[in-house]
Amino acid sequence: MTKPMSLREQLRLALTAAGLAPNHRLGQNFMVDGGALDTLIRHAEIGPGSRVVEIGPGTGFLTQRLLGQGATVCAVELDSGLHAYLGKHFLAQREAEHLQLVHGDALAGKTALHPAIVSFAKQGPWKLVSNLPYDISIPALLNALTMADGASKAVVTVQWEAAQRLISPAGSNSWGATAAVAQAAGRGEVVAKLPPRCFYPPPRVDSAVLMWQRQPAMDRLEGFAGWCRHLFSYRRKRLSRALRDCGWPRDSATTLVSALGLAEDLRVEQLTVAQLAQVYGAYNPTATGDTADTVHEKGL
Incomplete structure:
Protein backbone atom coordinates (compact mmCIF):
# COMPACT_ATOMS: atom_id res chain seq x y z
CA MET A 1 0.00 0.00 0.00
CA THR A 2 1.34 3.41 -0.95
CA LYS A 3 2.06 5.63 2.03
CA PRO A 4 -0.11 8.79 2.01
CA MET A 5 1.79 11.89 1.03
CA SER A 6 2.45 14.24 3.95
CA LEU A 7 1.30 17.85 3.84
CA ARG A 8 4.93 18.90 3.64
CA GLU A 9 5.42 16.71 0.58
CA GLN A 10 2.17 17.96 -0.95
CA LEU A 11 3.26 21.55 -0.43
CA ARG A 12 6.69 21.08 -1.98
CA LEU A 13 5.17 19.26 -4.94
CA ALA A 14 2.56 21.98 -5.47
CA LEU A 15 5.12 24.77 -5.27
CA THR A 16 7.49 23.00 -7.65
CA ALA A 17 4.72 22.29 -10.16
CA ALA A 18 3.70 25.95 -10.09
CA GLY A 19 7.29 27.16 -10.37
CA LEU A 20 7.09 28.79 -6.95
CA ALA A 21 9.17 28.84 -3.78
CA PRO A 22 8.66 30.25 -0.27
CA ASN A 23 9.23 33.99 -0.29
CA HIS A 24 11.10 35.02 2.85
CA ARG A 25 10.44 38.70 2.14
CA LEU A 26 6.71 38.04 2.47
CA GLY A 27 7.15 36.05 5.68
CA GLN A 28 5.98 32.79 4.12
CA ASN A 29 6.14 29.85 6.51
CA PHE A 30 3.42 27.47 5.34
CA MET A 31 1.64 25.35 7.95
CA VAL A 32 2.17 21.68 7.12
CA ASP A 33 0.94 20.02 10.30
CA GLY A 34 -2.55 18.55 10.09
CA GLY A 35 -3.02 18.65 13.85
CA ALA A 36 -2.19 22.36 13.95
CA LEU A 37 -4.63 23.09 11.14
CA ASP A 38 -7.34 21.13 12.96
CA THR A 39 -6.60 23.12 16.11
CA LEU A 40 -7.38 26.36 14.26
CA ILE A 41 -10.64 24.96 12.90
CA ARG A 42 -11.73 23.49 16.25
CA HIS A 43 -11.14 26.58 18.36
CA ALA A 44 -12.67 28.85 15.74
CA GLU A 45 -15.83 26.71 15.90
CA ILE A 46 -16.31 26.69 12.15
CA GLY A 47 -19.46 25.18 10.72
CA PRO A 48 -22.07 25.64 7.97
CA GLY A 49 -22.83 29.32 7.58
CA SER A 50 -19.64 30.57 9.22
CA ARG A 51 -18.09 33.59 7.53
CA VAL A 52 -14.31 33.64 7.66
CA VAL A 53 -11.48 35.91 6.59
CA GLU A 54 -8.20 34.15 5.92
CA ILE A 55 -5.07 36.24 5.50
CA GLY A 56 -2.23 34.55 3.65
CA PRO A 57 -3.88 31.32 2.45
CA GLY A 58 -0.69 30.10 0.77
CA THR A 59 -1.46 26.89 -1.11
CA GLY A 60 -4.87 26.54 0.51
CA PHE A 61 -4.49 23.79 3.14
CA LEU A 62 -6.44 25.80 5.72
CA THR A 63 -8.76 27.23 3.07
CA GLN A 64 -9.74 23.71 2.04
CA ARG A 65 -10.60 22.77 5.60
CA LEU A 66 -12.63 25.93 6.14
CA LEU A 67 -14.66 25.33 2.97
CA GLY A 68 -15.06 21.67 3.91
CA GLN A 69 -16.72 22.74 7.16
CA GLY A 70 -19.28 24.76 5.22
CA ALA A 71 -17.78 28.22 5.71
CA THR A 72 -17.84 31.14 3.30
CA VAL A 73 -14.27 32.38 3.00
CA CYS A 74 -12.69 35.66 1.97
CA ALA A 75 -9.03 34.77 1.39
CA VAL A 76 -6.51 37.56 0.76
CA GLU A 77 -3.18 36.59 -0.81
CA LEU A 78 -0.40 39.05 -1.61
CA ASP A 79 1.83 36.69 -3.60
CA SER A 80 0.72 36.86 -7.24
CA GLY A 81 2.01 33.37 -7.98
CA LEU A 82 0.13 31.81 -5.09
CA HIS A 83 -2.99 33.80 -5.95
CA ALA A 84 -2.92 32.35 -9.47
CA TYR A 85 -2.29 28.85 -8.09
CA LEU A 86 -5.24 29.10 -5.69
CA GLY A 87 -7.53 30.30 -8.46
CA LYS A 88 -6.72 27.26 -10.58
CA HIS A 89 -6.77 24.85 -7.64
CA PHE A 90 -10.23 25.81 -6.40
CA LEU A 91 -11.79 26.64 -9.77
CA ALA A 92 -13.26 23.20 -10.39
CA GLN A 93 -14.28 22.46 -6.80
CA ARG A 94 -17.88 22.52 -5.70
CA GLU A 95 -17.03 24.65 -2.65
CA ALA A 96 -15.48 27.34 -4.87
CA GLU A 97 -18.76 29.25 -4.95
CA HIS A 98 -18.19 29.99 -1.25
CA LEU A 99 -14.67 31.33 -1.80
CA GLN A 100 -13.83 34.97 -2.49
CA LEU A 101 -10.19 35.05 -3.53
CA VAL A 102 -8.56 38.47 -3.33
CA HIS A 103 -5.14 39.46 -4.65
CA GLY A 104 -3.57 42.20 -2.55
CA ASP A 105 -2.07 43.27 0.74
CA ALA A 106 -4.34 42.45 3.68
CA LEU A 107 -3.22 45.70 5.30
CA ALA A 108 -4.31 48.99 3.80
CA GLY A 109 -1.70 50.90 5.78
CA LYS A 110 -1.04 50.36 9.48
CA THR A 111 -4.53 51.16 10.71
CA ALA A 112 -6.88 49.48 8.25
CA LEU A 113 -7.48 46.20 6.45
CA HIS A 114 -7.92 45.59 2.72
CA PRO A 115 -11.18 47.11 1.35
CA ALA A 116 -12.38 43.61 0.41
CA ILE A 117 -12.17 42.57 4.06
CA VAL A 118 -13.96 45.74 5.18
CA SER A 119 -16.73 45.04 2.66
CA PHE A 120 -16.96 41.38 3.74
CA ALA A 121 -17.20 42.47 7.38
CA LYS A 122 -20.14 44.77 6.68
CA GLN A 123 -22.18 41.88 5.30
CA GLY A 124 -22.49 40.01 8.59
CA PRO A 125 -20.65 38.48 11.57
CA TRP A 126 -17.27 36.99 10.71
CA LYS A 127 -14.18 35.39 12.18
CA LEU A 128 -10.49 35.74 11.42
CA VAL A 129 -8.86 32.32 11.02
CA SER A 130 -5.35 32.41 9.61
CA ASN A 131 -1.77 31.28 9.70
CA LEU A 132 -0.72 34.92 9.71
CA PRO A 133 2.54 36.01 8.08
CA TYR A 134 4.76 37.00 11.00
CA ASP A 135 5.54 40.47 9.65
CA ILE A 136 1.90 41.59 9.68
CA SER A 137 0.44 39.38 12.41
CA ILE A 138 0.02 42.03 15.12
CA PRO A 139 -1.43 44.88 13.00
CA ALA A 140 -3.67 42.43 11.13
CA LEU A 141 -5.06 40.99 14.36
CA LEU A 142 -5.51 44.35 16.08
CA ASN A 143 -7.24 45.89 13.07
CA ALA A 144 -9.57 42.91 12.78
CA LEU A 145 -10.56 43.24 16.44
CA THR A 146 -10.88 47.02 16.67
CA MET A 147 -12.39 47.99 13.31
CA ALA A 148 -16.06 48.77 12.86
CA ASP A 149 -17.86 45.45 12.31
CA GLY A 150 -14.80 43.72 13.73
CA ALA A 151 -14.22 39.99 13.88
CA SER A 152 -16.33 38.30 16.56
CA LYS A 153 -13.48 35.87 17.11
CA ALA A 154 -9.92 35.42 15.91
CA VAL A 155 -7.93 32.18 15.93
CA VAL A 156 -4.53 32.79 14.40
CA THR A 157 -0.90 31.79 14.53
CA VAL A 158 1.70 34.32 15.64
CA GLN A 159 5.23 34.15 16.96
CA TRP A 160 5.37 32.78 20.49
CA GLU A 161 6.99 35.96 21.80
CA ALA A 162 4.29 38.10 20.20
CA ALA A 163 1.56 35.99 21.79
CA GLN A 164 3.14 36.38 25.22
CA ARG A 165 3.29 40.13 24.73
CA LEU A 166 -0.38 40.33 23.76
CA ILE A 167 -1.58 38.47 26.87
CA SER A 168 0.88 40.15 29.27
CA PRO A 169 -0.59 41.74 32.43
CA ALA A 170 -0.56 45.45 33.18
CA GLY A 171 2.68 46.62 34.76
CA SER A 172 4.79 43.79 33.36
CA ASN A 173 7.84 44.37 31.20
CA SER A 174 5.88 43.34 28.09
CA TRP A 175 2.89 45.54 28.84
CA GLY A 176 2.28 48.32 26.39
CA ALA A 177 -0.16 49.82 23.91
CA THR A 178 -0.31 46.63 21.81
CA ALA A 179 -1.40 44.46 24.74
CA ALA A 180 -3.71 47.15 26.10
CA VAL A 181 -5.55 47.58 22.79
CA ALA A 182 -5.87 43.82 22.27
CA GLN A 183 -7.17 43.24 25.78
CA ALA A 184 -9.60 46.15 25.53
CA ALA A 185 -10.97 44.46 22.42
CA GLY A 186 -11.62 41.18 24.19
CA ARG A 187 -10.21 38.19 25.99
CA GLY A 188 -7.31 36.24 24.54
CA GLU A 189 -5.50 33.05 25.34
CA VAL A 190 -2.81 30.84 23.89
CA VAL A 191 -4.38 27.48 23.05
CA ALA A 192 -1.34 25.72 21.58
CA LYS A 193 2.42 26.05 21.18
CA LEU A 194 3.74 25.05 17.76
CA PRO A 195 7.38 24.06 17.17
CA PRO A 196 9.16 25.09 13.95
CA ARG A 197 8.61 21.65 12.38
CA CYS A 198 4.91 22.50 11.94
CA PHE A 199 5.87 24.87 9.12
CA TYR A 200 7.75 24.84 5.83
CA PRO A 201 10.24 26.31 5.70
CA PRO A 202 10.62 26.02 9.49
CA PRO A 203 11.01 29.39 11.22
CA ARG A 204 13.72 29.92 13.81
CA VAL A 205 11.23 30.44 16.64
CA ASP A 206 8.22 28.72 18.17
CA SER A 207 4.74 29.86 17.25
CA ALA A 208 1.44 30.05 19.11
CA VAL A 209 -2.17 29.44 18.21
CA LEU A 210 -3.83 32.50 19.70
CA MET A 211 -7.57 32.74 20.28
CA TRP A 212 -9.23 36.11 20.87
CA GLN A 213 -12.92 36.59 21.64
CA ARG A 214 -14.05 40.12 20.85
CA GLN A 215 -16.27 41.90 23.37
CA PRO A 216 -19.21 44.14 22.32
CA ALA A 217 -17.83 47.04 24.38
CA MET A 218 -15.19 47.52 21.67
CA ASP A 219 -17.91 49.02 19.48
CA ARG A 220 -18.00 51.98 21.88
CA LEU A 221 -14.24 52.45 21.96
CA GLU A 222 -13.81 53.87 18.48
CA GLY A 223 -10.49 55.67 18.29
Whole structure:
Protein backbone atom coordinates (compact mmCIF):
# COMPACT_ATOMS: atom_id res chain seq x y z
CA MET A 1 0.00 0.00 0.00
CA THR A 2 1.34 3.41 -0.95
CA LYS A 3 2.06 5.63 2.03
CA PRO A 4 -0.11 8.79 2.01
CA MET A 5 1.79 11.89 1.03
CA SER A 6 2.45 14.24 3.95
CA LEU A 7 1.30 17.85 3.84
CA ARG A 8 4.93 18.90 3.64
CA GLU A 9 5.42 16.71 0.58
CA GLN A 10 2.17 17.96 -0.95
CA LEU A 11 3.26 21.55 -0.43
CA ARG A 12 6.69 21.08 -1.98
CA LEU A 13 5.17 19.26 -4.94
CA ALA A 14 2.56 21.98 -5.47
CA LEU A 15 5.12 24.77 -5.27
CA THR A 16 7.49 23.00 -7.65
CA ALA A 17 4.72 22.29 -10.16
CA ALA A 18 3.70 25.95 -10.09
CA GLY A 19 7.29 27.16 -10.37
CA LEU A 20 7.09 28.79 -6.95
CA ALA A 21 9.17 28.84 -3.78
CA PRO A 22 8.66 30.25 -0.27
CA ASN A 23 9.23 33.99 -0.29
CA HIS A 24 11.10 35.02 2.85
CA ARG A 25 10.44 38.70 2.14
CA LEU A 26 6.71 38.04 2.47
CA GLY A 27 7.15 36.05 5.68
CA GLN A 28 5.98 32.79 4.12
CA ASN A 29 6.14 29.85 6.51
CA PHE A 30 3.42 27.47 5.34
CA MET A 31 1.64 25.35 7.95
CA VAL A 32 2.17 21.68 7.12
CA ASP A 33 0.94 20.02 10.30
CA GLY A 34 -2.55 18.55 10.09
CA GLY A 35 -3.02 18.65 13.85
CA ALA A 36 -2.19 22.36 13.95
CA LEU A 37 -4.63 23.09 11.14
CA ASP A 38 -7.34 21.13 12.96
CA THR A 39 -6.60 23.12 16.11
CA LEU A 40 -7.38 26.36 14.26
CA ILE A 41 -10.64 24.96 12.90
CA ARG A 42 -11.73 23.49 16.25
CA HIS A 43 -11.14 26.58 18.36
CA ALA A 44 -12.67 28.85 15.74
CA GLU A 45 -15.83 26.71 15.90
CA ILE A 46 -16.31 26.69 12.15
CA GLY A 47 -19.46 25.18 10.72
CA PRO A 48 -22.07 25.64 7.97
CA GLY A 49 -22.83 29.32 7.58
CA SER A 50 -19.64 30.57 9.22
CA ARG A 51 -18.09 33.59 7.53
CA VAL A 52 -14.31 33.64 7.66
CA VAL A 53 -11.48 35.91 6.59
CA GLU A 54 -8.20 34.15 5.92
CA ILE A 55 -5.07 36.24 5.50
CA GLY A 56 -2.23 34.55 3.65
CA PRO A 57 -3.88 31.32 2.45
CA GLY A 58 -0.69 30.10 0.77
CA THR A 59 -1.46 26.89 -1.11
CA GLY A 60 -4.87 26.54 0.51
CA PHE A 61 -4.49 23.79 3.14
CA LEU A 62 -6.44 25.80 5.72
CA THR A 63 -8.76 27.23 3.07
CA GLN A 64 -9.74 23.71 2.04
CA ARG A 65 -10.60 22.77 5.60
CA LEU A 66 -12.63 25.93 6.14
CA LEU A 67 -14.66 25.33 2.97
CA GLY A 68 -15.06 21.67 3.91
CA GLN A 69 -16.72 22.74 7.16
CA GLY A 70 -19.28 24.76 5.22
CA ALA A 71 -17.78 28.22 5.71
CA THR A 72 -17.84 31.14 3.30
CA VAL A 73 -14.27 32.38 3.00
CA CYS A 74 -12.69 35.66 1.97
CA ALA A 75 -9.03 34.77 1.39
CA VAL A 76 -6.51 37.56 0.76
CA GLU A 77 -3.18 36.59 -0.81
CA LEU A 78 -0.40 39.05 -1.61
CA ASP A 79 1.83 36.69 -3.60
CA SER A 80 0.72 36.86 -7.24
CA GLY A 81 2.01 33.37 -7.98
CA LEU A 82 0.13 31.81 -5.09
CA HIS A 83 -2.99 33.80 -5.95
CA ALA A 84 -2.92 32.35 -9.47
CA TYR A 85 -2.29 28.85 -8.09
CA LEU A 86 -5.24 29.10 -5.69
CA GLY A 87 -7.53 30.30 -8.46
CA LYS A 88 -6.72 27.26 -10.58
CA HIS A 89 -6.77 24.85 -7.64
CA PHE A 90 -10.23 25.81 -6.40
CA LEU A 91 -11.79 26.64 -9.77
CA ALA A 92 -13.26 23.20 -10.39
CA GLN A 93 -14.28 22.46 -6.80
CA ARG A 94 -17.88 22.52 -5.70
CA GLU A 95 -17.03 24.65 -2.65
CA ALA A 96 -15.48 27.34 -4.87
CA GLU A 97 -18.76 29.25 -4.95
CA HIS A 98 -18.19 29.99 -1.25
CA LEU A 99 -14.67 31.33 -1.80
CA GLN A 100 -13.83 34.97 -2.49
CA LEU A 101 -10.19 35.05 -3.53
CA VAL A 102 -8.56 38.47 -3.33
CA HIS A 103 -5.14 39.46 -4.65
CA GLY A 104 -3.57 42.20 -2.55
CA ASP A 105 -2.07 43.27 0.74
CA ALA A 106 -4.34 42.45 3.68
CA LEU A 107 -3.22 45.70 5.30
CA ALA A 108 -4.31 48.99 3.80
CA GLY A 109 -1.70 50.90 5.78
CA LYS A 110 -1.04 50.36 9.48
CA THR A 111 -4.53 51.16 10.71
CA ALA A 112 -6.88 49.48 8.25
CA LEU A 113 -7.48 46.20 6.45
CA HIS A 114 -7.92 45.59 2.72
CA PRO A 115 -11.18 47.11 1.35
CA ALA A 116 -12.38 43.61 0.41
CA ILE A 117 -12.17 42.57 4.06
CA VAL A 118 -13.96 45.74 5.18
CA SER A 119 -16.73 45.04 2.66
CA PHE A 120 -16.96 41.38 3.74
CA ALA A 121 -17.20 42.47 7.38
CA LYS A 122 -20.14 44.77 6.68
CA GLN A 123 -22.18 41.88 5.30
CA GLY A 124 -22.49 40.01 8.59
CA PRO A 125 -20.65 38.48 11.57
CA TRP A 126 -17.27 36.99 10.71
CA LYS A 127 -14.18 35.39 12.18
CA LEU A 128 -10.49 35.74 11.42
CA VAL A 129 -8.86 32.32 11.02
CA SER A 130 -5.35 32.41 9.61
CA ASN A 131 -1.77 31.28 9.70
CA LEU A 132 -0.72 34.92 9.71
CA PRO A 133 2.54 36.01 8.08
CA TYR A 134 4.76 37.00 11.00
CA ASP A 135 5.54 40.47 9.65
CA ILE A 136 1.90 41.59 9.68
CA SER A 137 0.44 39.38 12.41
CA ILE A 138 0.02 42.03 15.12
CA PRO A 139 -1.43 44.88 13.00
CA ALA A 140 -3.67 42.43 11.13
CA LEU A 141 -5.06 40.99 14.36
CA LEU A 142 -5.51 44.35 16.08
CA ASN A 143 -7.24 45.89 13.07
CA ALA A 144 -9.57 42.91 12.78
CA LEU A 145 -10.56 43.24 16.44
CA THR A 146 -10.88 47.02 16.67
CA MET A 147 -12.39 47.99 13.31
CA ALA A 148 -16.06 48.77 12.86
CA ASP A 149 -17.86 45.45 12.31
CA GLY A 150 -14.80 43.72 13.73
CA ALA A 151 -14.22 39.99 13.88
CA SER A 152 -16.33 38.30 16.56
CA LYS A 153 -13.48 35.87 17.11
CA ALA A 154 -9.92 35.42 15.91
CA VAL A 155 -7.93 32.18 15.93
CA VAL A 156 -4.53 32.79 14.40
CA THR A 157 -0.90 31.79 14.53
CA VAL A 158 1.70 34.32 15.64
CA GLN A 159 5.23 34.15 16.96
CA TRP A 160 5.37 32.78 20.49
CA GLU A 161 6.99 35.96 21.80
CA ALA A 162 4.29 38.10 20.20
CA ALA A 163 1.56 35.99 21.79
CA GLN A 164 3.14 36.38 25.22
CA ARG A 165 3.29 40.13 24.73
CA LEU A 166 -0.38 40.33 23.76
CA ILE A 167 -1.58 38.47 26.87
CA SER A 168 0.88 40.15 29.27
CA PRO A 169 -0.59 41.74 32.43
CA ALA A 170 -0.56 45.45 33.18
CA GLY A 171 2.68 46.62 34.76
CA SER A 172 4.79 43.79 33.36
CA ASN A 173 7.84 44.37 31.20
CA SER A 174 5.88 43.34 28.09
CA TRP A 175 2.89 45.54 28.84
CA GLY A 176 2.28 48.32 26.39
CA ALA A 177 -0.16 49.82 23.91
CA THR A 178 -0.31 46.63 21.81
CA ALA A 179 -1.40 44.46 24.74
CA ALA A 180 -3.71 47.15 26.10
CA VAL A 181 -5.55 47.58 22.79
CA ALA A 182 -5.87 43.82 22.27
CA GLN A 183 -7.17 43.24 25.78
CA ALA A 184 -9.60 46.15 25.53
CA ALA A 185 -10.97 44.46 22.42
CA GLY A 186 -11.62 41.18 24.19
CA ARG A 187 -10.21 38.19 25.99
CA GLY A 188 -7.31 36.24 24.54
CA GLU A 189 -5.50 33.05 25.34
CA VAL A 190 -2.81 30.84 23.89
CA VAL A 191 -4.38 27.48 23.05
CA ALA A 192 -1.34 25.72 21.58
CA LYS A 193 2.42 26.05 21.18
CA LEU A 194 3.74 25.05 17.76
CA PRO A 195 7.38 24.06 17.17
CA PRO A 196 9.16 25.09 13.95
CA ARG A 197 8.61 21.65 12.38
CA CYS A 198 4.91 22.50 11.94
CA PHE A 199 5.87 24.87 9.12
CA TYR A 200 7.75 24.84 5.83
CA PRO A 201 10.24 26.31 5.70
CA PRO A 202 10.62 26.02 9.49
CA PRO A 203 11.01 29.39 11.22
CA ARG A 204 13.72 29.92 13.81
CA VAL A 205 11.23 30.44 16.64
CA ASP A 206 8.22 28.72 18.17
CA SER A 207 4.74 29.86 17.25
CA ALA A 208 1.44 30.05 19.11
CA VAL A 209 -2.17 29.44 18.21
CA LEU A 210 -3.83 32.50 19.70
CA MET A 211 -7.57 32.74 20.28
CA TRP A 212 -9.23 36.11 20.87
CA GLN A 213 -12.92 36.59 21.64
CA ARG A 214 -14.05 40.12 20.85
CA GLN A 215 -16.27 41.90 23.37
CA PRO A 216 -19.21 44.14 22.32
CA ALA A 217 -17.83 47.04 24.38
CA MET A 218 -15.19 47.52 21.67
CA ASP A 219 -17.91 49.02 19.48
CA ARG A 220 -18.00 51.98 21.88
CA LEU A 221 -14.24 52.45 21.96
CA GLU A 222 -13.81 53.87 18.48
CA GLY A 223 -10.49 55.67 18.29
CA PHE A 224 -9.15 53.96 21.43
CA ALA A 225 -6.29 52.21 19.62
CA GLY A 226 -4.74 55.40 18.25
CA TRP A 227 -5.28 57.28 21.52
CA CYS A 228 -3.73 54.43 23.52
CA ARG A 229 -0.61 54.35 21.32
CA HIS A 230 -0.23 58.10 21.74
CA LEU A 231 -0.59 57.88 25.52
CA PHE A 232 1.92 55.01 25.78
CA SER A 233 4.51 57.08 23.96
CA TYR A 234 4.83 58.66 27.42
CA ARG A 235 4.69 55.30 29.19
CA ARG A 236 7.17 56.13 31.99
CA LYS A 237 5.57 59.46 32.86
CA ARG A 238 2.93 60.03 35.51
CA LEU A 239 -0.55 59.89 34.03
CA SER A 240 -1.34 63.54 34.76
CA ARG A 241 1.84 64.69 33.01
CA ALA A 242 1.28 62.30 30.07
CA LEU A 243 -2.23 63.68 29.61
CA ARG A 244 -0.82 67.21 29.51
CA ASP A 245 1.71 66.08 26.89
CA CYS A 246 -1.23 64.67 24.92
CA GLY A 247 -2.81 68.13 24.89
CA TRP A 248 -4.87 68.37 28.08
CA PRO A 249 -4.71 71.53 30.23
CA ARG A 250 -2.76 71.00 33.46
CA ASP A 251 -5.74 71.53 35.78
CA SER A 252 -8.01 69.24 33.75
CA ALA A 253 -5.46 66.43 33.78
CA THR A 254 -4.93 66.67 37.53
CA THR A 255 -8.68 66.85 38.19
CA LEU A 256 -9.34 63.79 36.04
CA VAL A 257 -6.77 61.65 37.84
CA SER A 258 -8.28 62.63 41.18
CA ALA A 259 -11.88 62.14 40.02
CA LEU A 260 -11.12 58.59 38.89
CA GLY A 261 -9.57 57.79 42.24
CA LEU A 262 -6.17 57.11 40.74
CA ALA A 263 -2.92 57.64 42.62
CA GLU A 264 -1.15 60.88 41.83
CA ASP A 265 2.09 59.05 41.09
CA LEU A 266 0.51 56.42 38.83
CA ARG A 267 2.47 56.03 35.62
CA VAL A 268 1.03 55.23 32.21
CA GLU A 269 2.77 51.83 32.08
CA GLN A 270 0.93 50.82 35.27
CA LEU A 271 -2.59 51.50 34.01
CA THR A 272 -4.90 48.50 33.64
CA VAL A 273 -7.24 48.09 30.68
CA ALA A 274 -10.22 49.13 32.81
CA GLN A 275 -8.41 52.28 33.95
CA LEU A 276 -7.39 53.11 30.38
CA ALA A 277 -11.02 52.75 29.28
CA GLN A 278 -12.12 55.10 32.07
CA VAL A 279 -9.55 57.71 31.12
CA TYR A 280 -10.48 57.39 27.46
CA GLY A 281 -14.09 58.00 28.41
CA ALA A 282 -13.07 61.51 29.40
CA TYR A 283 -11.63 62.03 25.92
CA ASN A 284 -14.51 60.52 23.99
CA PRO A 285 -18.09 61.17 25.26
CA THR A 286 -19.36 58.06 23.43
CA ALA A 287 -16.97 55.82 25.38
CA THR A 288 -18.47 56.30 28.82
CA GLY A 289 -19.63 54.44 31.90
CA ASP A 290 -20.91 51.10 30.69
CA THR A 291 -17.89 50.61 28.40
CA ALA A 292 -15.39 50.86 31.23
CA ASP A 293 -17.65 48.83 33.52
CA THR A 294 -17.94 46.05 30.94
CA VAL A 295 -14.17 45.91 30.53
CA HIS A 296 -13.75 45.82 34.31
CA GLU A 297 -16.38 43.09 34.82
CA LYS A 298 -14.63 40.84 32.33
CA GLY A 299 -11.54 40.94 34.52
CA LEU A 300 -9.34 42.53 31.86
